[in-house]
Amino acid sequence: MRLRAVTINVQNTEGDPRRLGLLNSELRRLAPDLVALQEVVDTDHLAALLEGTGLHGTHQSEAMSYTPPFVDRYGGNAVASRWPHRVVEVLDQRVRGAGDVPWCTVAAHVSLPDEGDVLFVSHTAAWRLDDEAVREQQALALTDLDARHRTDLPSIIAGDFNAAPEAASIRYLTGRQSLSGRSVHYHDAWEVAGEGPGHTWSVDNAITAALLDQIVRQPGHRRRIDYVFTGSWHAHPKARCEIRAAHLAFDEAVDGVWPSDHHSVVVDVEIGADRAA
Template identity: 65%
Template sequence: MTTRVRVVTLNVWNSRGDAAARMAMVNAGLRRLDPDLVAFQEVLPDQLPGLLDGTGLHGTHQARTTATAPPHADRYGGTAIATRWPHRIAEVLDQRGTDAPDVPWLTLAALVPLPALGDVLFIAPTTSFRLDAEAQRERQVLALSDLDARHRTALPTVMAGDFNAEPESAGIRYLTGRQSLSGRSTHFHDAWEVAGSGPGHTWSADNPRAAEDIELLVRQPGHRRRIDYVFVGSPHAHPGAFARVRGAGLAFDEPVDGVWPSDHYGVVADLEVGLLTTARE
């Protein structure tokens, strides 16, 4: 028995720009894509119902999971997830610290029941955004692997979000098993690497919505990076199951009537999830 699972991640860009028009575009895109697991970043609590209207998805915003809002959350928003099947929050991880005080986005870890297969762990993080913050991101991805270890199920974990780091960075190399950090190692499959085509840039000077922040943070022409990801757990952590990446592409990467949905492009990945009937397939 296998189940097809479509995963989408998108940085919503809070309330900047033509927010109402952009939210309507994202909602229309979600209806068209018909995803099963969605990770949102930089979304305000009052935006989530409109984003999910008519999609049949069950949503949880970080604001519903904690009594105290992180600083700047009212301006920059937070993390939210949406799932085809009703989920339950397993843990909320606050990744702020003395070396990352300006990240108002919490990490949500949810258990989602897949039909006939059981629960899958779905993790929705955002890591530090500054170009000089790789040390912070290294600490944060180590915490993400600990979070996975605390709650993972037989089915491969799905993790999706805005990691603010290119594939060659230490944090992403750690997640994909290419290097160790602090004497530790792990392994997730990068869905784009398995099934995507082309560079897969998700934050690009080609998007006018990104131009202002690229000028603020980078100040170099033609800046383009792949920083948004869908990851799936490894057979090493899930020996009795699989999550084969059958497709990966960009989403929300074109304007409609001159309006761009966000300053990021989203990522959509199609997974085939199942349990092995024998020790080896």
């Protein structure tokens, strides 16, 4: 079946209040089947983002018995799907060195018509430029989570990984290097079907430019740090998830207002069990 997956960091509720309407309008236009959302403040914020989309949403707070620190400032993660889903795990990613990271990885089984359940995951990694060692720990924890809950259909993992493709955490996910003596393999949708550099955090975005001036303090900074990954044959030998298209969204200002400090990745796939000849 054809499936559209989107990941978008909505940048909580900072800045121009018109951003919420732009985010909602673009989600309705894109008509995705699966959405990984990051920096969502709470369930009310999620409901406003998804209004009129026909999507079912779950915020991390709905599946947790406690509230991580800094959620009120940075928000949390959420998943949304066109069909019913069931959250199977919320993973607190505050590993050593990431005590201020409130974004918990949310994993859900989504029931696809005539195909069965697929594991869909919304993830966010540590954000500091010098936190790659932390992101490596988080990537290992992410793949352990996938191993616990994956189905026959290839998993779809999406989110704000705060790391460029050449970083160790991303190289690990794409099978290019090991971490702690372990290795895995996922397909990076942009690498398969995207055109151009696919920068999702860029000085070309006026909101991002202000943050880059504070954090990076170097001119012309552009990176691809938001991803959609799909599970490969090695973990899913009875099914396939063929990446057919990948493009950016939320990457233009409307009447001078940028929807978020991140651009979104939109991916179209064909997913299903291998059919007998």
